[in-house]
Each structure stands twice: as C-alpha cells, then as structure tokens.
Amino acid sequence: MPAVGSPHGPNEQAWLAAYDPRAFAPVAVTVDVVALTIRHRDDTGAKALHVLTIRRGGMPYAGHLALPGGFVRAAEDEDLDDAAVRELAEETGLAAHGGGEAGQSRGSGSGAANGRATAARPPIPRLHLEQLGTYGAPGRDPRMRVVSVAYLAFAPDLPDATAGGDAAAASWTPVDTLDPGELAFDHARILSDGLERARAKLEYTPLATAFTGPEFTVTELREVYEAVWGEPLHPGNFHRKVLSVPGFVEDTDTTTARGGARGGRRARLYRAGGARLLHPALLRPSREGNQ
Amino acid sequence: MPAVGSPHGPNEQAWLAAYDPRAFAPVAVTVDVVALTIRHRDDTGAKALHVLTIRRGGMPYAGHLALPGGFVRAAEDEDLDDAAVRELAEETGLAAHGGGEAGQSRGSGSGAANGRATAARPPIPRLHLEQLGTYGAPGRDPRMRVVSVAYLAFAPDLPDATAGGDAAAASWTPVDTLDPGELAFDHARILSDGLERARAKLEYTPLATAFTGPEFTVTELREVYEAVWGEPLHPGNFHRKVLSVPGFVEDTDTTTARGGARGGRRARLYRAGGARLLHPALLRPSREGNQ
DNA sequence: GGAATAGTGTCTATGAGACACTATGAT
DNA sequence: ATCATAGTGTCTCATAGACACTATTCC
Numbered sequence: 138m139p140a141v142g143s144p145h146g147p148n149e150q151a152w153l154a155a156y157d158p159r160a161f162a163p164v165a166v167t168v169d170v171v172a173l174t175i176r177h178r179d180d181t182g183a184k185a186l187h188v189l190t191i192r193r194g195g196m197p198y199a200g201h202l203a204l205p206g207g208f209v210r211a212a213e214d215e216d217l218d219d220a221a222v223r224e225l226a227e228e229t230g231l232a233a234h235g236g237g238e239a240g241q242s243r244g245s246g247s248g249a250a251n252g253r254a255t256a257a258r259p260p261i262p263r264l265h266l267e268q269l270g271t272y273g274a275p276g277r278d279p280r281m282r283v284v285s286v287a288y289l290a291f292a293p294d295l296p297d298a299t300a301g302g303d304a305a306a307a308s309w310t311p312v313d314t315l316d317p318g319e320l321a322f323d324h325a326r327i328l329s330d331g332l333e334r335a336r337a338k339l340e341y342t343p344l345a346t347a348f349t350g351p352e353f354t355v356t357e358l359r360e361v362y363e364a365v366w367g368e369p370l371h372p373g374n375f376h377r378k379v380l381s382v383p384g385f386v387e388d389t390d391t392t393t394a395r396g397g398a399r400g401g402r403r404a405r406l407y408r409a410g411g412a413r414l415l416h417p418a419l420l421r422p423s424r425e426g427n428q
Numbered sequence: 429m430p431a432v433g434s435p436h437g438p439n440e441q442a443w444l445a446a447y448d449p450r451a452f453a454p455v456a457v458t459v460d461v462v463a464l465t466i467r468h469r470d471d472t473g474a475k476a477l478h479v480l481t482i483r484r485g486g487m488p489y490a491g492h493l494a495l496p497g498g499f500v501r502a503a504e505d506e507d508l509d510d511a512a513v514r515e516l517a518e519e520t521g522l523a524a525h526g527g528g529e530a531g532q533s534r535g536s537g538s539g540a541a542n543g544r545a546t547a548a549r550p551p552i553p554r555l556h557l558e559q560l561g562t563y564g565a566p567g568r569d570p571r572m573r574v575v576s577v578a579y580l581a582f583a584p585d586l587p588d589a590t591a592g593g594d595a596a597a598a599s600w601t602p603v604d605t606l607d608p609g610e611l612a613f614d615h616a617r618i619l620s621d622g623l624e625r626a627r628a629k630l631e632y633t634p635l636a637t638a639f640t641g642p643e644f645t646v647t648e649l650r651e652v653y654e655a656v657w658g659e660p661l662h663p664g665n666f667h668r669k670v671l672s673v674p675g676f677v678e679d680t681d682t683t684t685a686r687g688g689a690r691g692g693r694r695a696r697l698y699r700a701g702g703a704r705l706l707h708p709a710l711l712r713p714s715r716e717g718n719q
Numbered sequence: 720g721g722a723a724t725a726g727t728g729t730c731t732a733t734g735a736g737a738c739a740c741t742a743t744g745a746t
Numbered sequence: 747a748t749c750a751t752a753g754t755g756t757c758t759c760a761t762a763g764a765c766a767c768t769a770t771t772c773c
Contacts, residue, residue, distance in 0.1 A: 162501070162502035162503035163454030163455065163456060163502070164454060164455070164457050164500070164502045165454060166455050166457065166564070166575050209455070209564070209575075210453070211453035211454070211455045211566075211573045212453035214566035214567070214573075215566070216564070216565055216566060217562065217564040217565075217575070268561055268562060270559055270561075270562075271508065271559060271561075271562040271577050273457070273500070273507070273508040273577070274507055274508075275502075275505035275506070275507060276505075282502050282505075284457050284500075284508070284575070284577075286562050286564070286575075354752090355752080355753085356751080356752075371736070371737080371738095372751090372752080372753090373737095373738085373739095373752090373753070373754075374735075374736060374737080376752075376753060376754085377753085377754075378734090378735080378736095380753095381734085395744080395745080396743075396744045396745060396750080396751065396752085397744085397745075397750060397751050397752090398745080398750090399745070399746075399749075399750055399751085400743090400744060400745035400746065400748085400749055400750045400751070401743075401744060401745070401749085401750045401751030401752070402742065402743040402744055402750085402751055402752040402753075403743075403744070403751090403752080404751080404752060404753090405752080405753090417733090417734065417735095420735085422736090645725085646725080646726085647724080647725075662763070662764080662765095663724090663725080663726090664725090664726070664727075664764095664765085664766095665762075665763060665764080667725075667726060667727085668726085668727075669761090669762080669763095671726095672761090686771080686772080687723080687724065687725085687770070687771045687772060688723060688724050688725090688771080688772075689723090689772080689773095690722070690723055690724085690772065690773070691721085691722055691723045691724070691770090691771055691772035691773060692722085692723045692724025692725070692770075692771060692772070693723085693724055693725040693726075693769065693770040693771055693772095694724090694725080694770075694771070695724080695725060695726090696725080696726090708760085708761070708762095711762085713763090720773100721772105721773085722771105722772085722773085723770100723771085723772080723773100724769100724770085724771080724772095725768100725769075725770075725771095726767105726768080726769070726770095727766100727767075727768070727769090728765100728766085728767070728768090729764100729765090729766085729767095730763105730764085730765090730766105731762100731763090731764085732761100732762085732763090732764105733760100733761085733762080733763105734759100734760085734761085734762100735758100735759085735760080735761100736757105736758090736759085736760105737756100737757085737758085737759105738755100738756090738757085739754100739755085739756085739757105740753105740754075740755070740756095741752100741753080741754070741755090742751100742752075742753075742754090743750100743751085743752075743753095744749105744750085744751085744752100745748100745749085745750080745751100746747100746748085746749085746750100
C-alpha cells in the first residue's frame, strides 16, 4: 500500500466533528460467504461441487436456505475479511479461534490480485478467500437497509458442517441440485455470481489447487475442474496441458501408494507451483460461439 | 433474478423488530468512483488515460487529491449503483438529472456479467459502470468507520469536469503522471485495483468501445488499447485481429470524411457489435513469463 | 511525387483438441 | 490374462506475431 500523507491537520477537533451523524443514514453492514468445496455426493458418491448453506430458523424466510453470514462487528473494529472468516468458522464449527487472516489485510480489495490469502493457518487450513461483490439494493432485507459484502471461499473437502453458536443447521449442498427459489433474500443471485467467478478463475489462476490437499494427482486436479465446470475433460490432453503451464504444478517425485482400486498405474504426486496466473490459460470448452 | 418465496410470515410485527439496533454498530456507507476516460494530454496533446479526481478542501487530507464519492442516501432508499451515478454526475457537473441507472438495477452485483449497463441515457451518455470492490478496513477514514463501495466507470472523452455542488475542484488527471502518494485515504489502492480491472477487461470484453464515440475507426480503437495498456500495438495485426473476433465490431459501410491531416487513406467506420465477450480474447503483450 | 495512414498477404511458431498408443499396476 | 488407470506421440487446425506488401488520400 502506498504511503499516504498524514491525515491530521492542526485543528483536530474541528474535523473530527465533520461527520455529523444527521448528515447520513447509518446502515447495517453484513458479510455473506459463498463457501465452495469438492466432496462426494451423499447419494451417488461421485465428486461434486458443494456450497455451504444454513437452514433459517426465524423470520423472515424461515425454513429457507441461506448463505452463512452475519453482521460485521464494527464496534470492535473488525475488518471485512476477518468477519467473513469468523462467520465461516462459526458456521462450520471449525476452530473458532478468532485469528486475523485473509491476505491483503487492510484493503479488503476485490481479490483480483489473488493474493494467495490462503496459506496454511488455522482456523481453517488452506482456505482461499476473496471478495465477491457487494449487494445493497434497498428492500433486499425486509427488516431494514442492509448492505452485504459477499465473499467467495474455496476449501479442500471439509468435515461435515456442524452448527455453531447461531444454532442454525449448516450443511454442504451440491450446487446442481439446489433450487435457487429455495434461497432466502438475494442469495440465489449471490451464489450465481460466486459460481461464475469460481468457474472463470479456474481458467486463468491455479486456484483449483485450493480444492485439493497439499499433494495431489493430475487426475484429482482434473476432477476439480470437472466438478466446477460441470463437464468432463479429456484426461490425456488435460494431463499434458497442466504439465505444460509453467508454475502451475511442481513434481514431488513421489507417487500414490497404490494404483486405482480396480487396477491401474500409480499416479505421480504434485504440489501447487509458484504461478499466480496461468499462461497460457486453461479455457473452458463449451461456449463456442460468442454470447 | 430468481423468484424468491415471500418473506412475510404470519406474525409480522414479531420479526420486524428482530433487528435490535443495539445488536450491531451502524457504519457509514459511501461510494467512490474510479472514472476513466481517454483524452488528449494538456501538454503534449497525445491521447492518454485520465482519471477523474477532486482536490480536497477540508480535513482530513486537505489539499490532497481524492476520488469522487460520497454517502449513499440510505434514508432515501438509494441503490448503490444510483449513488455512484449521482456522485459522478455531481462531480462532473454533467446534467444532475437524478435518473436511475446501471444495469442489473437491483442486485448491485460485481459487474462481472458486463451487463451493458451503459446504453445511451442521460445524465451521462454511453457510460459503463461496474462495481469494483468494497473497502472497509477500520481506520481507513480517521473520523469514523466507513465502508466504501468502489465503482469503475468508463466514458468517452467527457467535457472538462466542473465542480458540482460539493464545490471541490474536479479535474481529469493522466494516470501515469499521478503520484499515488498524493491521493487521500486508501484511494491509491482503489485506483490501482481499478486500473488493473480495466486493463484486464479490455482483453476479454468489448469494453474498449465504451471509450469511443458510437462510431469509430479501428485506429481509434487501437488508441484506446494503447492508452489503457500503456504500450504500442502493431497496427496491422491489431486491425486483422479486431475484425476477426466475431461480434466485436460491426461495419457501418461508411468512412471518415477525410484521411489523416498529413495524408492517408480514409478509415472505415465501425460501431460496437453484439458480443459481450471476446472470443478469442485480445491478450496483452508484455508479461511473458509467469507471475 | 512523397509522405502518411489504412488495410492485406504470408510465413512461422505455438497451442488446443482428436485420437491412438504405450506403461504400469490390481485382480 | 484382463481390465483399469496413468501418461505420451502425433496429427490437424486455429491463432498470434513478425514482416512485407498494397491501397488510398493529403500535401
């Protein structure tokens, strides 16, 4: 962050009073989190993209699903990123150690920089978090004016969510079986924006590795792409492509302990490389013609 | 926007009171706008990317430059997008008709959809506006907790900005001669994020046409890219490339009235085509290696 | 005519994708 | 042996960029 001149002038009292509380209407600021992970479906067992949802108990939208979220603790000088991590930790029941986190701590930027906010740090290990957008249409919450800063989170397969202090039933829902009409407030729109962002980011960033363990096979990486994009990829071409992008993955010189359950060669293990941008990108198939 | 079930339950009074004002600390919500345009430099006359800035009169940061912005009029149920347009109109002195605007009116989404919010509509014709990100670090404004939703605006060459009601001196500043240290608050960071977003969006969207008039030559379009990316492009290859991307530009079957001032062929005129995404994209040169 | 600007032809290198093939391991 | 999974070879087509060239217009 660039240096900025001192904000303090000679007559401190004069400008400290410059914001007359009557000059603006205060609003409530919340964070909502679109938390995505890859896990096995409960029914078929196939790997699929899941989103963390909570079942609302109270009005409004009682009984509807919603994204985890809550008020920013402004009185405690909580940063927006920190609030997102806290909500996520509370909702998943994952170690609510109130640690600071999320990359470019101060700015709460748009996340375009992909600042590897992730790293390895409890409460939630290997979490990638980035700001998605802010939703503040009047009337989006019938109770009062609420401006919500939405976050997008990627995590490797997490344990089953257990309701935290909010006593709401949190669970992982496959995104492709989720009826948008079941979501409260404007959360269907937020989820839709989050999914599109996730799909796009897999193309030009190594973010797929945020969904895997620290070491992974090319096949596991492909399964991430297939789950997020929702379409099968050619294994052979994918393999060669991934290895050809500089800095995407790094060989560990080890292999899996055994081949597939029903036979098959052992797979080489890789870890995430140093690249923050994929060059050339892995473009989604489909969407041929212009849109 | 997907249909959402009715928020209203049987006992309306009960949940309308559910948000106890003591349960959260209200914060001030503002919008800041990174308004970009291409215009001729005052000194050399060359085309360059300019950003709209205001010179701050009062404390804090008196005398510093800042991005135009101000409070969201929450008491009047003003949407975030509307607030951005209003601030921009006020600051540029451009027809402060308080019109509603900005694409996906309600949602205030992240703008990734590139909803052609632009179109032709006063107050500011051919304006493209999208949300950039939200900046809410505690302490970013020394007076109080302020969460600022930043917007990115692209417009064709606008008239000289005249200070609006805020009595601040608004002016267009070339981005490459702007000292980041001169900017107030965290506006250097916001500007930097906005510039990166603009540069990236030129690659895969037809947004460059938002900087031109309704009809333009391929050379004018190239000058937009050169100004935003800050590097020269090969005229011949750029020409062929632009015409080869389906839906980018559309031939008007007319040409400029005359060739260049010192000779030269007349250029064919184009208008923006229907594509919202460029396929294949126009990738920036430079940045060879990864990272 | 000469210079400037618009626009095209052509060659090369690279990457994406189709498809067939080899390599290794579980049963 | 047979099947499943990992990984490679090779061909074709599309595209990016270098470079040279033609076309048109102003002076």
